[in-house]
Amino acid sequence: MRVSLQWLQELVSCPWPVALLAERLSIAGLEVEDILEPGKPLTGVVVGKVLACEAHPDADKLSLCRVDVGGPQPLQIVCGAPNVRAHVHVPVAPVGCRLPAIDLTIQRTRLRGVDSEGMICSLAELGQEGDTTGICILxxxxxxxxxxxxxxVAPLLGLDDVVLDVAVTANRPDGLSMVGIAREVAALCGETVSPPTAPRRPAxxxxxxRFAQGCRLFSLSTVENVAIGPSPLWLRRRLERAGLRSINTAVDVTNLVMLETGQPMHAFDGERVTGGCAAIHVRFAQPGENLHTLDGQQLSxxxxxxxxxxxxxxxxxxxxxxxxxxxxxxxxxxILLEAAVFDPTAVRRSARLAGLRSESSSRFERGVAPQATLAAADRAVALLEQLCGGTSVERQVACHPGVLEERQAPLRRRALHRLLGxxxxxxPVQDATVEGCLRALGCxxxxxxxxxxxxxxxxxxxxxxxxxxxxxEVARLVGYDRFGAALPTxxxxxxxxxxQNLLHQLRQRLVATGLQELCxxxxDQGGPGALALANPLVNDHSHLRTVLYTGLLRAAQSNAQQGNGGLWGFEVGKVFSTVGPQREQQKLGAVLCGQQQHSLWCDGGKAAPLxxxxxxxxxxRVLASLGIRLQRQAMAATEGVExxxxxxxxxxxxxxxGVFAGWFGQVHPRVTRSWDLPEDVFLLEAELMPLLDAAEQHQGPAPRFQPFSLMPAAERDLAVVVGQAIGSGAxxxxxxxxxxxxxEAVHYLSRFDGGDMxxxxxxxxxxxxxxxxxxLTDAQVEAALATVLSVLEERFQARRRA
Structure with a gap:
């Protein structure tokens, strides 16, 4: 937002110099990024009166001028403009003056044998818009x-202004208007705002x-018998200071009121609107409709x-x-003058779909105050009547319920002191100070x-x-530097x-085992019970994942396709579901695909199946190192991974x-073929919270040193026949x-069924x-082995296999 200091002074009397004003605004949250001086490029350019204008003695297209610039003697200047003549006032750049618009420093020169002591300038040479066919006749x-x-010359052309380039954040839409900036300045320096007023029009x-929900308030004012032409200089200058170009009187009035109040407007040619006021309505576009916009685009x-x-x-x-x-x-x-309040989301969507952005859309996207819309329309109608000679005929208004309601918020003294200190x-900050700050904002x-x-x-x-x-707001207006800076004690x-330590140890031990952590x-694409996104960016990532193993299989597939061999990896992450009591769970997943690293020196480079x-x-073993003891059971059909x-x-x-912790298994050959994976692929997926609960409850014995035995060990192999439902772990x-x-130790050798069993x-x-x-003697070993076999026979009806 570009703020003209002359315009600002008309709204609020600020006693501060420009530099201090810029500093205070920046500290208060409206950062001044630059201070612009439109008249600075004209420094040194003065008014000159052409006393005489004669033809150059040695050139047909040059004139020899004697120009009074207020010095003791007139200057002799050679000029080639066709419109130069005697007894007119012109802008003159004397020797030593620099013109940034044309990157030229004026020097004493000799043209066709005649000395020239300066330069008579055109508007273009001064960096201004206007006729470029000749010099500027003031x-x-x-x-x-x-x-x-x-x-x-600069003050005469209205270029003695100072412009502040203010960066307005998204939460301060009031900063996109001159009145809004004036209110901020008034609150900072203790002055009063004097915004322009206009008589209220009946409606x-x-x-x-007739108006969709995307339109909260809509007003249409009719002004007849207008005469459209160029805008006066003061209006053009104000638009130029704000970075807008002048179009015509009516359009310039709408832009001026938008800059002044923050309320965007649009003027329609009433004779070109089919059906007139009664036909105007707001809706969402229908397929196949087109619009030829003001910038020349044809929008579908x-x-x-x-x-x-x-x-x-x-x-x-x-x-x-x-x-x-x-x-x-x-x-x-x-003219049909529209002043409305459109929904910020609807305007943002329309601008994004169309690839357009305007001063109007930037204000609607941040939000426009509906309580000030009709007052802004009154101001625009008054200016149209003044500058275009029109007459206000009627106004029609539509407003959805609740739009104009005031907003109230409680402020507790205790909360204010706790937050500010x-x-x-x-x-502590006094009540009178708090009340003064809020009243300065208009609260x-x-x-x-x-x-x-x-x-x-x-x-x-x-x-x-x-x-x-x-x-x-209280902290901003009081000043952050006025509060104490003591750190919390x-x-x-x-x-x-x-x-968190247990989870960190689990990660470390999985990595120590040879697994890589994946993320x-x-x-993902979704499935049964998956939660869909309202507005997904791509179809392949349209749902929240319900399992971890799909990502792990995809990583293993990518690794295999790139010729990187096996992949041992794990992931700790959240899964989501729309069914069941737990909609969000943290799980541990792991994939063991192929051999982790080929042992060339002993396996001859051949991959051994896992x-x-x-x-x-x-x-x-990894889980047991944290005190998590697991028991194996047959997979139930309810696990959903058959x-x-x-x-x-x-x-x-x-x-x-009997608390379910998860599952482990080899991926079915049919699945590995569909994923183009080797057959020896194993997956683990476990619920993390029960595992960590078990690790927290585990109170292992204190470590104690036990010397190595020097006695020889005795080994015996034992094969027992039991029911198939009995697992080796039990x-x-x-x-x-x-x-x-x-x-001392027991090792599992094999499992066999079939044959003569x-x-x-x-x-x-x-x-x-x-x-x-x-x-140990053989008798001692056989006695211990017999005890083991007796227990197995009693608990599992096991019998020793010959």
Whole structure:
């Protein structure tokens, strides 16, 4: 937002110099990025009066001029402009003056044998818009003062202004208007704002069904018998200071009021609107409709475009840009002036779909105060009557319920003191200071037991929504530097809690085992129970993931396709579901695909397939190192992974007490073929919270040193026949307990079924290692082995296989 200092002074009397004003605005949150001086390029250019103009003695197209610039003697200047003549006032750049517009420093020169002591300038050479066919005749310009030889030209052309380039944040739409900036300056320096006023026009109501929900308020003012022409100099200058170009009187008035009040407007040629006022309505575009915009584009409208339409179709892209067929021209005699409040989301969507952005859309996207819309329309109508000679005929208004309601927010004294702390002198901010700051913003205050009930002014209704917003305003206006800077006295030391430490240890031990940590997006194509995104960027990532293993399989597939061999990886992440009691869970997933690294020196470069028990045992050892003891059970149909896993090589992992922790298994060959993966692919997916709960509850014995035994060990192989439903883990646990104190270790060798064995039975083979404090005899070993076999027979009806 470019702020003209002369315009600002008309709205509020500010005693500060420019530099201090820019500093205070920046500290308050409206950062001044640059200070522009439009008249600076004209430094040194003065008014000159041409006393005489004669033909050059040695050139047909040059003139020899004697120019009075207020010095003791007139200057002799050679000029080649065809319109130079005697007894007119012109801008003169004397010797030593620099003209940045043409990158030229004036020097004393000799042209065709005649000395020239300066340069008579055109508007283009001064960096201004205008006729470039000759020099600038000041009598032909709209000037702000008398013509005196030697006086500076910049003030006469209205270029003695200073412009502040203010960066307005998205939460301060009031900063996109001169009145809004004036209110901020008045609050900072304790002055009063004097905004321009206009008489209120009577209005009649329009039917609300003519206006979509994207239009909160719509007014249409009719001004007849207008005469459209160029705008006066003061109006053109104000638009130029703001970075806008002058179009014609009517369009310039709408732009001026937009800059002044922040309310965008649009003027239609009433004679080109099909059906007149009664046909104007706001709706969303229909497929196949087009709009020829003011910038010359032909837009193909989509259903997301919010448009203003008449009886024939769209005439404007609502809040963004008008249409060329109904634009104001020099032949316009009847104006329909639109002043509306469109929904910020609808305008943003329309601008994005159309690829257009305008001064109007930037204001609607931030939010426009509906309480000030009709006052802005009154101001525009008054200017149209003044500058175009028109007559206001009627106004029609449609407003949805609740749009004009005031906003109120409570401000508690205790919360304000807690957030701001004491002032630099140690005292809390006083109530009178708080009330003064809020009243300076235009807030209404009603005292309550805990503080105040604040009525927010309409100009700030977009950003003053909560109690903390009001506290921020008090801090801004008082000055952040006036509050104490003491640090909090009690700072809690940082660090991980026990659960975070356990998760960190789990990650470290998985990495130490040889797995890499993977991280995938939480979005995928979706499936049963998946939560869909309202507005996905791409179809392949349109739902929140419900499982981790799809991302792990995709990583393994990518690794294999790139010839990188096997992939051992794990991921800790969240999954989401629309069914079940837990809609969001954190899980641990792992994939073991192929051999992690080929052992060229011993395997001859050939990849050895990964065994199911070896893979599962590795995962169990990692979890056991954290005190998590898992039991294996047959996979239940309720786990929902039957088509994914091999039916004979998958197990459910259970915690003590029958708590389901997850599952592990080999991927079904049919699935590996569809993914173009090797057959030896294993997956783990476990619920992380039950695992960490079990790790937290585990209280292992204190570590103690035990010397290595010097006695030899005795080994025995034991094969037992049991029912197929009995797992090897339960047998090994029973063997460990029954073999104490001589049993040192038990190793699982194999599982066998079929052959001459009875149906529903299988054989499990174990190797038992015995060691004592002295060398064991065969009798001692056989006695311990018999004890183990007796326990297995009693608990599992096992019999020793011959």
């Amino acid at each position: 009598e032909e310009q709209s000037l702000t003062g008398p013509l005196t030889p030697g006086a500076a 009649t109501a329009m039917a609300l069904n 409208l989509a259903t997301g475009h919010l448009v203003v339409a008449d009886g024939a179709g769209p005439v404007a892209l609502a809040g963004v840009m008008g249409g060329a067929p109904t634009q104001i021209t020099s032949r316009t005699r009847r 004491p002032m630099a002198d140690g005292a 209404g205050l009603a005292p309550t037991d805990e503080g105040w009930l604040v009525t927010v002014p309409h100009s700030r209704c977009q950003d003053l929504c909560r109690e903390v917003d009001l506290v921020e 009690a700072l809690a030391p940082g660090g991980r809690n026990r659960r 995938h997006m939480s979005l 065994d199911f028990h070896e893979a599962l045992g590795g995962m169990e 088509p994914l896993l091999h039916p004979g090589r998958s197990v459910a992992l259970m915690l003590p007490g 047998l090994m646990d029973a063997i460990r307990v029954a073999g104490e104190p001589l049993l 009875a149906p529903d039975t299988c054989s499990h083979a174990f190797r038992l290692v015995f060691r004592g404090e002295q060398t």
